[in-house]
Structures are given as C-alpha cells and as structure tokens.
Amino acid sequence: MGLCLNFQGLGDCLALLPPHLKEQLLSIARRRCLLSDSVLLALADSGLSHLDVSRSHLRISGPALQQALLGMPRLQALDVSGCDGLSAADLVACAAAAPELRLLRIGGSDVCDSVAAQVVPLLLPRVEALLPAPGRLADDWESLADACRCDAVGGS
Numbered sequence: 001m002g003l004c005l006n007f008q009g010l011g012d013c014l015a016l017l018p019p020h021l022k023e024q025l026l027s028i029a030r031r032r033c034l035l036s037d038s039v040l041l042a043l044a045d046s047g048l049s050h051l052d053v054s055r056s057h058l059r060i061s062g063p064a065l066q067q068a069l070l071g072m073p074r075l076q077a078l079d080v081s082g083c084d085g086l087s088a089a090d091l092v093a094c095a096a097a098a099p100e101l102r103l104l105r106i107g108g109s110d111v112c113d114s115v116a117a118q119v120v121p122l123l124l125p126r127v128e129a130l131l132p133a134p135g136r137l138a139d140d141w142e143s144l145a146d147a148c149r150c151d152a153v154g155g156s
Contacts, residue, residue: 019047037064044068050077062090088118
C-alpha cells in the first residue's frame with residue numbers, strides 16, 4: 001500500500017483536512033520513504049508552523065519545497081537534514097519564501113554539511129541553524145525534542 005493520495009482521487013479532498021491531520025500524513029509519508037514533491041505539495045497547509053522533510057534525500061526538490069513554503073506563511077521551523085538534493089540556493093530561496101522561519105535543521109551527511117557551511121552565514125541572524133552533532137541525527141522533530149529533554153534533565 002502506498003501513500004498515493006493524488007492518484008486515487010483524494011487530491012481535492014485533502015484541502016478539507018485540518019492542518020494537524022495533514023502534518024500527520026506528511027510524517028507518515030516521510031517515515032515510510034514516500035514523501036515526494038507531489039505528496040508535499042498536496043499536503044502543504046497554511047496552518048503548519050513546522051515542517052519535517054528530513055531524510056527525503058533526492059525525493060524533494062528545491063522548487064517544490066519553495067512552492068510548498070510559499071503556502072505556509074506561519075512556518076517557523078524547517079527540518080531538511082539528510083536532504084542531499086537541496087542546494088544552498090534552494091535553501092536561501094526557501095528561507096525567503098517563509099518569512100516567519102526561525103529554525104532550520106540542516107546537515108546529517110557530507111553533502112548536507114557542505115551546503116550548511118554555505119547557507120548558514122547567509123541566513124543568520126534571522127534564522128538559527130541547528131546542525132546535528134556527528135552520529136546524533138535524530139529521525140524527526142519528536143526524537144530531537146526528546147533528546148533535548150534528556151540532555152536538559154541529565155545536565156541538571
């Protein structure tokens with residue numbers, strides 16, 4: 001079974017879903033390695049405040065991500081860690097498309113780390129870049145939040 005929302009005639013119905021359900025569908029698609037440009041664009045929603053497309057490798061293109069972000073005026077956090085197909089120019093354009101963006105999670109591979117080195121200075125101070133520690137790339141925002149809570153508890 002695939003997440004073929006647009007291909008099964010559900011594309012028009014997706015607009016009726018509330019943002020939290022679209023966010024859950026995006027998360028399921030990402031975790032099952034089914035997140036693609038078409039799925040991202042079908043589930044992009046103006047009510048989303050954060051977007052996790054991490055580890056989508058080459059399945060998410062810069063232009064599609066930028067188009068999705070143009071429809072997300074409230075977006076404050078974006079996770080593109082492990083997205084080897086995104087260039088520095090793509091990420092600068094994405095930051096411009098999301099005026100409320102404050103946190104960008106990037107890195108996780110040699111390619112992504114190289115892009116991060118190029119893009120981070122261009123986005124500061126408006127956007128804080130979060131670079132995962134070597135060997136500690138969490139799978140998603142939830143894992144990252146759990147790791148931060150554990151660090152805070154352990155550091156107290």
